Amino acid sequence: MDSSKPAKAVRDAVEAAAEKVADVLTPDLPGAPGSAAPTVDEPTAPQDPLPPKKEQGAPQTRTPTGARTGAPPTVYGQQGAYLTTAQGARLRDTDHSLKAGPRGPVLLQDHHLREKITHFDHERIPERVVHARGAGAHGVFTGYGTADGVTKAAFLGKGRETPVFVRFSTVLGSRGSADTVRDTRGFATKFYTDEGTFDLVANNIPVFFIQDAIKFPDVIHAGKPHPDREIPQAQSAHDTFWDFVSLHTEAQHHTMWNMSDRGIPRSYRMMEGFGVHTYRLVNAAGETALVKFHWKPKLGVHSLTWEEAQLLGGVDPDFHRRDLYDAIESGAFPEWELCLQVFPDTPEETFAGIDLLDPTKIVPEELAAVQPVGRLVLNRTPTNFFAEVEQVAFHVGHLPPGIDVTNDPLLQGRLFSYVDTQLTRLGGPNFAQIPVNRPHAPVNDMLRDGLHQHAVHAGVAPYRPNSLDGGNPSPAGDDENAFVDVPVTVAEAPKVRANPVSFDDHFSQARLFWLSMSPVEREHIVRAYTFELGKCFHQAIRERQLRCLANIDPVLCAQVAAGLGLPAPEPTVPLADVAPSPALSQLGREWPADGRVVGIVVDPDADLDGVPEVRRAVLGGGMVPLLIAPHGGVVGDLPVQRTFATARSVEFDALLLAGAPAPAPDALPARDDKAGAADVATVDPRVLLLVEEVWRHAKAVGAWGAGATVLERAGVTGTPGVVTAGSGAEAFGAVRRLMTAHRVWERFPASIR
């Protein structure tokens, strides 16, 4: 018999299994690439473009001047069943250049070839100079009406719904860098309000490195890769960053947040957002208030462990992007409340002694309540990443009537920078006409012409005053809801390049943050500083940063110094006497577990008792179940989404073990012995590695039936957060309860008090 040809029975079995896989891996599973399942053979019958996936959204179809077109969003893309040129002429062939005979040469006449190649040559646009790596989604914002007393911005009115587009990002990395690096995250929201677009261009950290925008190029040049070797990518663990922040000490507060768990979020869905600056609101009566904007996530604020973040950089560099889109596709729509801290608008612009114009300072929530004014739900993924996420252009100067800026010198510089950079990034002055940037309010500006003009302007008089166009457009008065530039009094003073004295305090709030952390959070901060400074080449830079830490807290300084093998210096300024803010800690409460990912290890050769029910229960709980088996395909009737070769613990928030699978043929026990457990002969070593890592990262683990023996072999039975149950339902119930605290914190030794 020819051994290269499988027996018919084997072939039939493989074909039957393949059919079953095709049946269960339907396009409605999170992560499916398209809205329809592909056929094995290339389709040949002409047909219209497939519709987008059901959870995909797109910018509403508006004219360049903001009018509704009533057309479906798909008109922005392609239409018709046939391939055409950019001018709509149908094409017979896009696979061969037009040649003088089959062997050429290629003819200059081939306008299709030249159009196709020319367009391709220009497909890339410059990436953002900062925040290049990001992901975005569409959603809806609903006002509560609770802000009516402080602002006349109509979109905050009770029950008022406004479409939004949100883009999350890292700051330092290039567009192709990993999601899970230690960095600040951007959280920029575009509200398409009826009164003009409002952009809340926020971060997940409430303070900034610098107090004056003139230092922005300095801090970014210091954080970006070294100019000679262009390394390291997307991280602050290098000499130039620490050189700058240890010299320019106003950066110390923000740096402390970056070194905390806030620098490595578990998910965009689990981040707070902060407008950072103080803004000025105006109500219908013309009264003003100073405010800070906060986003509060429904799921709480949670982070990765440093080890998870590092592993994910290799295992799944798109972790946050995937998490956002999978959550939306599985119906676990990310949610935040928009909140305000409101302060009286006094001439001093301070609150409780804190200078509200200093963007390196917070106002602790215990001093000024964070009050909800509306709810944001992200419920649509982009239809085209480039058109929406890359081309969206945010700007802190996009403000509706009722919201104004303050004199914060960082905010003032930002008012210039965003439009300026977008002019080159988006190729000209007309980027507000790109679909995702089009306002939903009527636009009647007198801006004309320029590259990529999409509007066909009528009239002859784009100037004011005019009589030839009937005086149109007219300026709006107070009764017509004009934007309000609040007439704030400017103090009589000399022109200087200087800061107010209150900006000189660089350490007190870094200390406040440190003192507000729980022991385990402090330990993470110590490790982060030790790692980052340990990666610097020069000892002088480490020593200088230790001097800053000495001015923040002696325990912090001593711990980091010990890790670096350096003496801990004495403080050079008195330690600030500050009250901790418990609201800054991420621990100690319970949150919904929506959209969490639960890995379920199954043994196809054993009883699958309870597995289908548990999978249904995970889905029913708004979470994502991922079945992990020795091989791909199906187990019973269930789709296998990870094999032992493709699964890594860092993808899961919790692990369930429904069996104790023996080493699979590709286990290579000798090589995969890295699980370190004694008994790799009976349980696949990769399953033991999963358990070991999940345990190290303080995640919940549950097992029933034969699964319990894996826990025993891994040596974790009876430890906190490890559940052995009589049934799958019982195991999942217990694990689910554990997940509401995010991690099993008791497993972390809390050595720093």
Ligand code: HEM
């Ligand atoms: C509180 C301080 C700041 C916050 C919260 C902040 C936040 C952000 C965010 C979230 C983005 C990404 C926008 C997107 O997703 O497209 C961004 C981009 C950017 N930021 Fe800032 N930023 C701050 C300070 C500054 C300063 C001081 C400058 C310059 C003076 C600046 C210049 C830029 C530029 C040039 C971009 C790229 C914009 C684009 O290409 O579309 N930022 N910023």
